[in-house]
Amino acid sequence: xxxxVGLSLAPYVRSSRTLSKWIAxxxxxxxxxxxxxxxxxxxxxxxxxxxxxxxxxLKRLTPAESYDRAFRLKRASQASVLxxxxxxxxxxxxxxxxxxxxxxxxxVMKEVDxxxxxxxxxxxxx
Amino acid sequence: xxxxxxxNARCVKRIARSFATVVDxxxxxxxxxxxxxxxxxxxxxIKAGTRFETKEGVANALKNFAFKTTAxxxxxxxxxxxxxxxxxxxxxxxxxxxxxxxxxxxxxxxxFVDVLTSFVTSxxxxxxxxxxxxxxxxxxxxxxxAHNPAARAIDIAHNLAFRSGLGSSLFAPEHSKITxxxxxxxxxxxxxxxxxxxVGTGIDQATLSNLVEKGFAKAKADATATSAPASKYFxxxxxxxxxxxxxxxxIGFGTTAAASAELAVLAAHLxxxxxxxxxxxxxxxxxxPQGTSVTPVNLTYSDASLFGLLVQGSTxxxxxxxxxxxxxxxxxxxxxxxxxxxxxxxxxxxxxxASATDxxxxxxxxxGSKIFSTTPGTLDASLSSLEAVSATxxxxxxxxxxxxxxxxxxxxxxxxxxxxxxGL
Numbered sequence: 027x028x029x030x031v032g033l034s035l036a037p038y039v040r041s042s043r044t045l046s047k048w049i050a051x052x053x054x055x056x057x058x059x060x061x062x063x064x065x066x067x068x069x070x071x072x073x074x075x076x077x078x079x080x081x082x083x084l085k086r087l088t089p090a091e092s093y094d095r096a097f098r099l100k101r102a103s104q105a106s107v108l109x110x111x112x113x114x115x116x117x118x119x120x121x122x123x124x125x126x127x128x129x130x131x132x133x134v135m136k137e138v139d140x141x142x143x144x145x146x147x148x149x150x151x152x
Numbered sequence: 153x154x155x156x157x158x159x160n161a162r163c164v165k166r167i168a169r170s171f172a173t174v175v176d177x178x179x180x181x182x183x184x185x186x187x188x189x190x191x192x193x194x195x196x197x198i199k200a201g202t203r204f205e206t207k208e209g210v211a212n213a214l215k216n217f218a219f220k221t222t223a224x225x226x227x228x229x230x231x232x233x234x235x236x237x238x239x240x241x242x243x244x245x246x247x248x249x250x251x252x253x254x255x256x257x258x259x260x261x262x263x264f265v266d267v268l269t270s271f272v273t274s275x276x277x278x279x280x281x282x283x284x285x286x287x288x289x290x291x292x293x294x295x296x297x298a299h300n301p302a303a304r305a306i307d308i309a310h311n312l313a314f315r316s317g318l319g320s321s322l323f324a325p326e327h328s329k330i331t332x333x334x335x336x337x338x339x340x341x342x343x344x345x346x347x348x349x350x351v352g353t354g355i356d357q358a359t360l361s362n363l364v365e366k367g368f369a370k371a372k373a374d375a376t377a378t379s380a381p382a383s384k385y386f387x388x389x390x391x392x393x394x395x396x397x398x399x400x401x402x403i404g405f406g407t408t409a410a411a412s413a414e415l416a417v418l419a420a421h422l423x424x425x426x427x428x429x430x431x432x433x434x435x436x437x438x439x440x441p442q443g444t445s446v447t448p449v450n451l452t453y454s455d456a457s458l459f460g461l462l463v464q465g466s467t468x469x470x471x472x473x474x475x476x477x478x479x480x481x482x483x484x485x486x487x488x489x490x491x492x493x494x495x496x497x498x499x500x501x502x503x504x505x506a507s508a509t510d511x512x513x514x515x516x517x518x519x520g521s522k523i524f525s526t527t528p529g530t531l532d533a534s535l536s537s538l539e540a541v542s543a544t545x546x547x548x549x550x551x552x553x554x555x556x557x558x559x560x561x562x563x564x565x566x567x568x569x570x571x572x573x574x575g576l
Contacts, residue, residue: 086280144232
């Protein structure tokens, strides 16, 4: 729950047509308003990365993905130094803002959980 | 006395019969030998050896990918569950086959056969597993081989002798560019039912066939069996520096004729291992210089074989002396040897063939080497083929063997002898 990937109602909202019709515009507005795209970030660039799981997930990115991530982080820190968002042409478009890291984190978490399950396994003799 | 002998003969016949049964279970060849051992083993032979590889080192990478995540269970699940059952899982690679073996208590066969078959039918080759687990294993195989002069000499000898096909190395190059997609496409090309054979020991034939049928129920059979161009023998000489370890020379000869009993007799004749401990033995190589050793190597493949002698010693001079003795012994064998020496060589070869089938590894190797091409012969058949070798056929085989261009490899100091200095 307090991990890098917190609880989310998004799958439930997405599964219901009515709900997503109501909530999607608000979500889009909120994502744009929070301003990270103006600094050239994708949402997954903002996840807390100081945990073992996320570090392992980061290693699983393809070389191109991790290069692009490093580039976005550097470009954003430069923009932060200049106290100014990027040029509008360099903003991340909503369709580019994909969750490229979360699937890897979820896989790592699943592995960690499985290892814990095997570690705590109680063997019963039949 | 007589009673003992007849019961013994009956026992041999029973083993000989159970040794040869090969049946087709859902398109997969299955052979099993049950000698009522307390533990059982199942080996999956897949025609995915280095001979068939599409890119250098991909077969080695596939070997190290064994028992990783499949659709049925994750790699940690495989490890932990096998530990709970108390079994052993390992994969080995030779030039023609990839062998996946499980050893277990007899009652646990369903689980372990499922572990083996699910790798063939539903392995998911993930990129992160390759990078995190498999690539370091591939690199460590390569590093271990680089520090073992005997393994390295034989590996390079294959390359000189057969160039491509059987000549490809068992190990990945030091800086390999294998990607997980290469492994996946190699696996897709080779993992089909007509490329797989199953050998069981300590397990009943019918039980094993049933389990195999169940495991391969969803496997594809459409892919044609992998094939490689016929082997050709070339030969040659190379000299390499060693990374520590003894000074090594390999004197070999290859042939693309069918595996012959004559070469097995020749190997037995030249083997300097004495029959009695602390004695020197009667082999022509029994009086080698101090600190040197000679090991006959007789490797047979489906369409070629490499026969040679591995000479190792602490100094280059010792290796030179021993190597000269080896070449002289080979030439003497080609000219013909004394009948009593020949008889004892045949007996030694027969004993080696028979005692090899006593061990689990020997049975698996004997069945696995032939299961794809022919129905594996009985032990009796291989013994009688050794018995049928005549002294003239033996010397003729030796003469044809050494008439070919030698395959000569040295690993170690620059002072190690050149081929012509040994009289090759």
